[in-house]
Amino acid sequence: MQVDLNESWRIGAVEIPSRLVLAPMAGVSVQAFRRQGRRFGAGLVCSEMVSCAGLSHKNERTLGYLRIAADEHPLAVQIFGAEPGVMAEAARMVEDAGADIVDINFGCPVRKVTKTGAGAHCLEEPARACAIVEAVANAISLPLSVKMRRGLANGSRTCLEVGPQLVDAGAASLTLHPRSAKQMYTGEADHSLTAELVELVDVPVIASGDITSRARAQTVLATTGAAAVMVGRAAQGNPWALSQIMGEDAEPSREEVVAELVLFMRETIRELGEHRATGFLKKFYAWYLGRGRFPKPFKQELVQLQTLDEVEQRLLAAAPGARFVLERLEDELPQGDEVLLDLPISIYGGG
Numbered sequence: 001m002q003v004d005l006n007e008s009w010r011i012g013a014v015e016i017p018s019r020l021v022l023a024p025m026a027g028v029s030v031q032a033f034r035r036q037g038r039r040f041g042a043g044l045v046c047s048e049m050v051s052c053a054g055l056s057h058k059n060e061r062t063l064g065y066l067r068i069a070a071d072e073h074p075l076a077v078q079i080f081g082a083e084p085g086v087m088a089e090a091a092r093m094v095e096d097a098g099a100d101i102v103d104i105n106f107g108c109p110v111r112k113v114t115k116t117g118a119g120a121h122c123l124e125e126p127a128r129a130c131a132i133v134e135a136v137a138n139a140i141s142l143p144l145s146v147k148m149r150r151g152l153a154n155g156s157r158t159c160l161e162v163g164p165q166l167v168d169a170g171a172a173s174l175t176l177h178p179r180s181a182k183q184m185y186t187g188e189a190d191h192s193l194t195a196e197l198v199e200l201v202d203v204p205v206i207a208s209g210d211i212t213s214r215a216r217a218q219t220v221l222a223t224t225g226a227a228a229v230m231v232g233r234a235a236q237g238n239p240w241a242l243s244q245i246m247g248e249d250a251e252p253s254r255e256e257v258v259a260e261l262v263l264f265m266r267e268t269i270r271e272l273g274e275h276r277a278t279g280f281l282k283k284f285y286a287w288y289l290g291r292g293r294f295p296k297p298f299k300q301e302l303v304q305l306q307t308l309d310e311v312e313q314r315l316l317a318a319a320p321g322a323r324f325v326l327e328r329l330e331d332e333l334p335q336g337d338e339v340l341l342d343l344p345i346s347i348y349g350g351g
């Protein structure tokens with residue numbers, strides 16, 4: 001069965017213009033990543049997980065995650081935590097910051113998070129998970145979605161027990177990454193569970209895990225009945241994976257790759273400041289320039305350079321035509337950030 005990825009759908013009252021969602025990824029899903037995702041066809045983009053405790057303490061760096069640009073919408077901001085009251089307070093801040101959807105993380109498998117009772121641990125405590133969802137749903141007027149794993153242990157089917165309860169508690173949509181927390185990212189996402197979950201709930205389900213091609217996206221949508229597919233790792237340094245899933249099969253030229261990377265660097269410096277951006281960006285060089293696009297020594301050379309300005313010069317020297325592509329991209333981007341919670345943007349990074 002052929003599935004139309006361009007079909008729009010809804011989470012609550014929020015219209016999502018395509019059936020492709022860009023995954024929340026800690027250490028990756030900065031604003032530049034999300035804006036790029038929207039340009040390449042994602043109907044919905046998500047922030048990385050944001051600590052509700054950090055928001056409630058008004059931690060400056062945590063508040064920076066609530067910086068939202070005009071061209072990101074629709075955007076879900078994801079929060080994590082274990083206390084219903086603190087999660088509700090954080091959700092209100094997310095709503096005030098201008099997000100379209102509040103997403104709750106019940107999937108993070110990292111011990112630092114699960115040992116506090118948050119992330120995937122919540123799947124083992126359905127009463128607490130439901131109390132969190134209920135408190136958040138009552139605190140906001142935005143729709144609320146939940147992202148979860150299949151459960152903690154390998155082979156677990158906990159998501160099928162907890163998922164319907166979360167919907168009863170107020171979740172307007174569920175995202176399932178059908179690996180166990182123990183699996184981390186090994187093995188395969190078992191989307192037969194996604195199909196089972198779709199049968200059990202009357203809200204849209206998003207399928208996350210191992211969506212790397214248009215064929216895979218079509219198959220998962222057709223065989224699970226999910227409303228949308230979510231793409232994570234395949235889009236790291238490769239926004240063309242998104243447009244390919246949406247049906248365009250053009251491979252990018254070297255000039256386009258360099259232009260997108262340089263634009264990504266410039267935006268990230270503006271968001272995080274030069275110092276934080278320098279370390280943050282290193283992993284992106286290999287992601288962008290890999291896949292046979294540039295020789296390996298070139299990527300290694302970039303990582304050794306001292307300043308981001310030098311990296312940019314080196315990249316533009318390797319593909320001189322990229323300057324023109326970059327100029328066009330920058331001209332097309334809408335200018336001006338939204339003000340965040342009435343605070344000047346400058347305290348959140350590069351100014």
Ligand SMILES: Cc1cc2nc3c(=O)[nH]c(=O)nc-3n(C[C@H](O)[C@H](O)[C@H](O)COP(=O)(O)O)c2cc1C
Pocket residue numbers: 023024025026027028048049078105107108147177208209210211230231232233234
């Ligand atoms: C580096 C990295 C960071 C992630 N951070 C988050 C996160 O903050 N919140 C979340 O719900 N999932 C997170 N995930 C999980 C992804 O959203 C997604 O469910 C998972 O990677 C499977 O999809 P994929 O095979 O398309 O990558 C992360 C995954 C990766 C690889």
